Amino acid sequence: MEIMDVIKYNGRPDVFAWKYPGEELGTWSQLVVNQSQEAVLVKGGSVADVFGPGTHTLDTKNIPILNKIINLPFGGKSPFKAEVWYINKGYYLDIKWGTPTPIQIQDPKYGIFIPIRSNGAFGIHVTDSVKFLTKLVTTMNVFDAETVTKYFRSLYVTKIKDTISSYLLHRKISILEMNAYIDEISQYMKETICPIMEEYGLELTSFYVNEISTPEDDPSVEKLKEALSKRAEMEIIGYNYQQERSFDTLENAVSHGNADAGSVMGAGMGLGMGFGVGREMGNQFSSMAQNIDLRGGYRKSKFCPQCGNEVLADAKFCSECGSRLISKERHCPQCGTALEGNQRFCPECGKRLEGEEI
Incomplete structure (x- = not known):
């Protein structure tokens, strides 16, 4: 075969090796x-030697190891067999990456598993030619950007899953909120992957997450979005899920008569506590609960003359101040008419009441 007099690079610009x-x-x-x-x-x-930019003659003066691996004939010149690898150490800043299939991640905020996809770009450059050549390139003739992406695919897919999961757990945010933290997640992932790339003689100069998305038609995603929509609606109206269920309990008790007063009283207290005015609101609902007839209507009530508290019509004592509500009544001894106050004559029959036993 012809011995090469001049050896120079003739590869593509996007080739690393x-x-x-x-x-x-x-x-x-x-x-x-x-x-x-x-x-x-x-x-x-x-590896026999590494050459930097410039023109080099492959003689024994420049490559002392050649004295050991070739026999020099008379005249000091000799052919020999060896491989020459060119390593491009420029910066490559737009290498695309993406998850080929959805990754299942548990939402740390809501506890359900959701499939996600992610894509972005990263930049690298070779810092150690020998380490890069011996650990990555091996027997291939060309190592380009596409090869880098394929080679590290399993690495970044695994690391992306672990990194996103740990980041979400640390920040206590939902998967559906991730896109608001894209920059932080990108930096977090770069710091995680960078030490691994260094083992192969590469520096990870940048790592960007362009998008983290969820399939719109996935049942778990639809369920979560529906729940979040409901919660947003409640927040706009001004009550929460527990309060909504309390309203339902009150409504059912009044309209259908299928709950006792105790359960309605509990619902009332729950509503009062939920709105931050527990005692006042709770007492009002407790009073309402006491007046609910289990058959679906309301019982008659009266008010305490001492404190004004509303009680059942047949109550003997006030539940608020303890005052006696049933006073001793006077009747006319002759006709039995009920008397009021300190009347001296019966308004019905005119009998004189002074000195009479009542």
């Missing part, structure tokens, strides 16, 4: 390395 197609080299061959590149000479599966 490119293997020169020929392996027949000589101690007189010229190796041309462009700016933001390094060339790695590999002999027998081991």
Whole structure:
């Protein structure tokens, strides 16, 4: 085979690692390395040397290890076989990533599992050519942006799932609220993935989450959105779920007669506590509950002459101040007519009442 006199890069600009197609080299061959590149000479599966930007002659003066791996004939020149890898160390800032299938994540706020999709972009550049070549490239001839995405797909999908789950749990937010925290999540994920990339000789210069979405037709998503919509409606009206159920209990008790006064009283107290005026509101509903007839109507009531508290018509004592509500009545001894106050004559028969036993 023809021995290469000049070796130079002929790969695409989006390639991280490119293997020169020929392996027949000589101690007189010229190796041309462009700016933001390094060339790695590999002999027998081991790295022989690394060359920075410039033009280099592959002789024993520049590569002392050649003295051990080749036999120099007379004249000091000799052909030899070796691989030349070009490593582009420029910055690549728009490598796309995305989850190929939805990831199941438990919503830390509501406890249900929801499928999510996510996508974005990241930027990297090679910091250690030898580590990058030996750990990632191995036997491939070309290692480009598409290869990076495929190679690290399982890594970022796993890390995205773990990172989002831990972030949501730490911040105590719902999956449906995540897009408001995109920037924070992006930074959080970069800090998580960066140490792993360093193990392969790469620096993660940026990591962006463009979108975190949920399938609109998923049953769990529909159920959660319906619940959140209901909660928002309650907040606008000014009461919560417990208070709504209390209203339902009162309504059923009054309209259908299918609950006792005790349960209605409890509902009233619940409403009072919910609105922050527990005692006053609770007492009002308790009074209402006492007056509810189990057959669906209301009992007759009266008011205490001492404190004004409303009590049942047949109550003997006030439930608020304890005053006696049934006074001793006077009757005319002759005709039995009920008397009021200190009347001296019966208004019915005219009998004189003074001195009479009443």
